[in-house]
Amino acid sequence: MVSDITGFDDKRREVPVEVGAADELAVSEDLEYVETGPARSLRADALRRLRKNKLAVAGLIWIIIVILIAITADLWAPRWLGDPVEIDSTTAAERMLLSPSWDHPFGTDKLGRDVASRVVYGARVSLMVGVLAVAIAVTLGLILGALAAYYGGIWDAIIMRTADVFFAFPYILFAIVLIALLGPGLQNVFIAIGVLGWPSIARVFRSSILSVKENEYVDAARAMGASTRRILIRHIMPNAVAPIIVYATMSVGGAILTEAALSFLGMGVQPPDPSWGNMLDDARSFMLTAPWLMIYPGIAILTTVLAFVLLGDGLRDALDVKLKE
Amino acid sequence: MAALLEVEGLVKHFPVNEGVFLSRLGKTVKAVDGVSFTVDEGETLGLVGESGCGKSTTGRCINRLLEATAGRIRFAGADVRRLRRQDLKAYRRDVQFIFQDPYASLNPRMTFGEIMAEPLVIHGVGTRRERQDRCKEMLETVGLNPEHIHRYPHEFSGGQRQRVGIARALMLRPKMIICDEPVSALDVSIQAQIINLLEELQQEFGLTYLFIAHDLAVIRHICDRVAVMYLGKIVELGGWREVYNSPNHPYTQSLLSAVPVPDPEKQRRRARIILKGDVPNPIDPPSGCRFHTRCPLAQFPLCSEQEPALRQVAPGHQAACHFAKPFPIPEHKMGREALFDGDSE
Numbered sequence: 001m002v003s004d005i006t007g008f009d010d011k012r013r014e015v016p017v018e019v020g021a022a023d024e025l026a027v028s029e030d031l032e033y034v035e036t037g038p039a040r041s042l043r044a045d046a047l048r049r050l051r052k053n054k055l056a057v058a059g060l061i062w063i064i065i066v067i068l069i070a071i072t073a074d075l076w077a078p079r080w081l082g083d084p085v086e087i088d089s090t091t092a093a094e095r096m097l098l099s100p101s102w103d104h105p106f107g108t109d110k111l112g113r114d115v116a117s118r119v120v121y122g123a124r125v126s127l128m129v130g131v132l133a134v135a136i137a138v139t140l141g142l143i144l145g146a147l148a149a150y151y152g153g154i155w156d157a158i159i160m161r162t163a164d165v166f167f168a169f170p171y172i173l174f175a176i177v178l179i180a181l182l183g184p185g186l187q188n189v190f191i192a193i194g195v196l197g198w199p200s201i202a203r204v205f206r207s208s209i210l211s212v213k214e215n216e217y218v219d220a221a222r223a224m225g226a227s228t229r230r231i232l233i234r235h236i237m238p239n240a241v242a243p244i245i246v247y248a249t250m251s252v253g254g255a256i257l258t259e260a261a262l263s264f265l266g267m268g269v270q271p272p273d274p275s276w277g278n279m280l281d282d283a284r285s286f287m288l289t290a291p292w293l294m295i296y297p298g299i300a301i302l303t304t305v306l307a308f309v310l311l312g313d314g315l316r317d318a319l320d321v322k323l324k325e
Numbered sequence: 326m327a328a329l330l331e332v333e334g335l336v337k338h339f340p341v342n343e344g345v346f347l348s349r350l351g352k353t354v355k356a357v358d359g360v361s362f363t364v365d366e367g368e369t370l371g372l373v374g375e376s377g378c379g380k381s382t383t384g385r386c387i388n389r390l391l392e393a394t395a396g397r398i399r400f401a402g403a404d405v406r407r408l409r410r411q412d413l414k415a416y417r418r419d420v421q422f423i424f425q426d427p428y429a430s431l432n433p434r435m436t437f438g439e440i441m442a443e444p445l446v447i448h449g450v451g452t453r454r455e456r457q458d459r460c461k462e463m464l465e466t467v468g469l470n471p472e473h474i475h476r477y478p479h480e481f482s483g484g485q486r487q488r489v490g491i492a493r494a495l496m497l498r499p500k501m502i503i504c505d506e507p508v509s510a511l512d513v514s515i516q517a518q519i520i521n522l523l524e525e526l527q528q529e530f531g532l533t534y535l536f537i538a539h540d541l542a543v544i545r546h547i548c549d550r551v552a553v554m555y556l557g558k559i560v561e562l563g564g565w566r567e568v569y570n571s572p573n574h575p576y577t578q579s580l581l582s583a584v585p586v587p588d589p590e591k592q593r594r595r596a597r598i599i600l601k602g603d604v605p606n607p608i609d610p611p612s613g614c615r616f617h618t619r620c621p622l623a624q625f626p627l628c629s630e631q632e633p634a635l636r637q638v639a640p641g642h643q644a645a646c647h648f649a650k651p652f653p654i655p656e657h658k659m660g661r662e663a664l665f666d667g668d669s670e
Binding site: 216217220223225227230235 | 388390413414417421422424426429430431433434443444447448477497
């Protein structure tokens, strides 16, 4: 009878100690089954692992703060700090290049505008470019990477060699050329960054699919008669997208940096609209006399990019289901 | 008893250079090169051999995970290689697969319940509720707690996962299960439990097994008949008693002489046949008898020129050797080192 072979088939596993789980740990000798603590969903598990990573949590909190600041800017920034764009010509002369004070926490620029207000509005530009550019890159990259990996052969060759060509160009130069063709402006900045970003996403996704495809559970699904669509949706995609989530998160940081560089070079967001990049450009001539012009947008870029990279790093560990406790 | 599965002249060659430009070099790995056997309903046929001898490839060709290059496979009268879409799906319902690696064969992002319900979903069996009930029942049948249906594979050990792999294969009540080294990735203490489980399930569900393994002790325990493979060919085929007690092919003899005996006295007195060298490259297998490069009995030029056919040496017992007849294992005393290399799957 089958019931003869039930019971202890393996060593009893150590149960991850967690608050609340302690009661269920009491496994008596004559208990038939091995207990491993309460069932948890993969998402809850991942979140718990992410929470343990202090740096990633710090990154996430900072990103949330920046997002909140960017979204609510209209409600308070112009009133408290001053308009980020408009120049009040009657008072501009006495308000220019003021060092940080209670009224202007980050000082003012050469036209008498409040730097803090401009940094706040610059956050909008940076986040928008970062998120939209990566959205474009991920969409293109996922489609092309999946085509290359799944169909292989000639598709793979064409797509991946095209990606190699993209890699062979200096990235910033390529972006500048594209923007020169499209014309400067926020919209064209994220289109350019997005279009240039697909090859690395495609490459990561392709290799991820290829390695997932080799797993026996894919064979198992085929052996039981699953359709190609089902295999792709249920087995390959869920296991292949984790690296993309990680990579995309880090790419947002990269896109913000690229936008800053392009705006610094005058190819991105055009004055008088503020962006962290063109604020740095403005600050160049006052680097020594008014260092706050450079320091605050610089800190904004640094912390935000760092936050995305740290979060990405934390996600990498959190999303790995194979990680043993 | 009627043969459930008939395999005749099965050939699987893998092209070596599959680049865009180099595809016409014509070199192939001859993984399986003319294999024929039958499996009767309710019996267990063991397929043994070293790593790379083509036993797994044979199994995968039978359920069409791989497309055979040539040969005929008949299952319950149907020509398996010609099945299309719906018929293939129906066939896969009857022939399930148990995989070697319980870590790789379960999707880490699905719960045990989802994994086990999947074959039912694919074949449109039952409602959601019924499927869940059946999963619970089946977990109990394979000796796990039915409450585990909401758990993920990473929370469990190899033996427990393999039980789920077995449960999945049973969900559709198949006629035959191809077991591709189902215990070789497990601890020895767990192996016996899984083997016993498989035997009990066979009785309960009237299953037919094609059991692929490299461990002769495992094969001996579970199989009714044994086929020994070497470099893509079957070299000996027969009931396990005949094959184990009077092996006819020198390769089978050397394999058997490598199985340790628990009695040290006996073990010391046993004759050992130690094979020279490695398994030849299956891209370019030896001429004539494929075993002649390592065979202690090889006679030249006969063995290097003529390929021995699989012929009957006793009722229901075949061997492919020019010198096949019952004869004792040569009496040279040998050391205790491993008898053949490469058996470390």
